Amino acid sequence: MSAVRRSPASQGQVTIFGIGSVGSNSATSLAQMNYRLIVADGDRVSESNLEGGRSAFLPETLGMYKASALEHTLLRLGLKVEIATFRRMVQEFSDQEIRSLGAQSDAVLASFDESEQLLRLNGLLYEVCPVVYPGFHQGARTGHVITTIPGVTACLRCSMGIRSADQLRTLHAEPGFPPDIRRVADTVVRVISWLCAEQGSETDRLLDPARNIIFLDNRPSGTLDRSLSVHLLSADRNQDCAVCGRGFGNTERR
Numbered sequence: 001m002s003a004v005r006r007s008p009a010s011q012g013q014v015t016i017f018g019i020g021s022v023g024s025n026s027a028t029s030l031a032q033m034n035y036r037l038i039v040a041d042g043d044r045v046s047e048s049n050l051e052g053g054r055s056a057f058l059p060e061t062l063g064m065y066k067a068s069a070l071e072h073t074l075l076r077l078g079l080k081v082e083i084a085t086f087r088r089m090v091q092e093f094s095d096q097e098i099r100s101l102g103a104q105s106d107a108v109l110a111s112f113d114e115s116e117q118l119l120r121l122n123g124l125l126y127e128v129c130p131v132v133y134p135g136f137h138q139g140a141r142t143g144h145v146i147t148t149i150p151g152v153t154a155c156l157r158c159s160m161g162i163r164s165a166d167q168l169r170t171l172h173a174e175p176g177f178p179p180d181i182r183r184v185a186d187t188v189v190r191v192i193s194w195l196c197a198e199q200g201s202e203t204d205r206l207l208d209p210a211r212n213i214i215f216l217d218n219r220p221s222g223t224l225d226r227s228l229s230v231h232l233l234s235a236d237r238n239q240d241c242a243v244c245g246r247g248f249g250n251t252e253r254r
Contacts, residue, residue, distance in 0.1 A: 011035045012196035015105040017090045017121065018112030019066040020049070021176070022134050024056040024073075025185035026109060030192065031074050031081040038101060040086035040093070041066040041112075053178045090117045095124055102128040106196045109134075109188060119164075122148070122156040126243050130195045131156070134188050136176055143184040145214040147191055148244075153212040155244035159235040180218040187214055210234055 011034050016023050019041040027037055043066050049055045050062060058076060061069035067085035074081050090098070090112060102108050102125040110121050110133050118133065125131050126148055133146040133156055146159050157163070191214070194207040217229035239246045 011193070012106035013038070013104060014107050014109060014192055014196075015101045016040070016109040016111060018110065019043075019070050020111060021054045021181045022185045022188060023109065023111035024066070024070055025182055026111065026134075026188045026192075027070055028056040028074065028077070029185065029189045031077075031079045031083070033189075033193065034081070035192075035196070036082040038084045038086075038105065039067050039070055040088055040090065042087055042089040042092060045069045054176070054181055090114070090121065098124045099128055102131075105129055107132060107192045109192065111188075119157060123243050126150060126155045132188055132191050132195075134184050136180075136184065141180070141218055143180070143216045143218065145184065145187045145191055145216070147195070147212045147214075149195075149209055149212070151244075152209045153244075154235040154237045155241060158238045158241050158244055159213055161235075177218075183216060183218060187216065208232060 013036040014030055015038040016027055017040050019027065019039055020043075023039075023041070027039060031037060045055075045057050045061045045064050045066055047062065049057055049066075050059055056073055057066070057069050058073050061072055064072065065085075065087045067087050071083055071085050074083065086093075090110075091114070093101075098121065106129070108121075108125055108129055108131045110118060110131055112118070113135075121131065127150050130147060130149045133148070134143065135146070136143045146156060147153065148155050148159065153159070191207060211232040211234045213233035213235060215231040215233055217231070237244045
């Protein structure tokens, strides 16, 4: 873990697993808003990460670990952010470490595409803290942002209507237009800001615990108003779900 750089006053603390296109853009925006960050990614910055401005990394970070590259980028932007970095993939963290990071955070951003690890995170963190799960669909023409809040919303498994990891299809490094990527990242930042503001102290029509799935259509037909291409969906907690069902009870947000 890197040394932590202190900031005078922060909006909250966010842990981010996965510093790719959405993760790096979201982290940069959160840093500009003075959030403390804990970021984890074991990959290195590649040429594809730098193409077309899909990620927030600067060109000189090519070949660096993404977690370190993000810290370098934020410092070059003049942001005095409190940040701790891990050069590890989520599968390299123990269950105890993941729960500990969640317990330290106002929200966790799961911005990676390994289906088994997404469901592992869901199982480990649902009771611990709010978690935000962004995703793209083919060609980034559409995307979604799913939010899970302990005891309030359905978990990721129930929100997506799946039972096992093999039902969760992931798109590894599929290219998308930078504006579409940033639109999902901007939505992530809005959700996290709302979560850290105690859910509702700031009015935002996109954010509603009763409808925890935000569907974004980046190619709306017949309209130039992109606000019309946002759909809020709800998901029920399956009473038989081992994560958020009957056995979870009525635990309030911590």
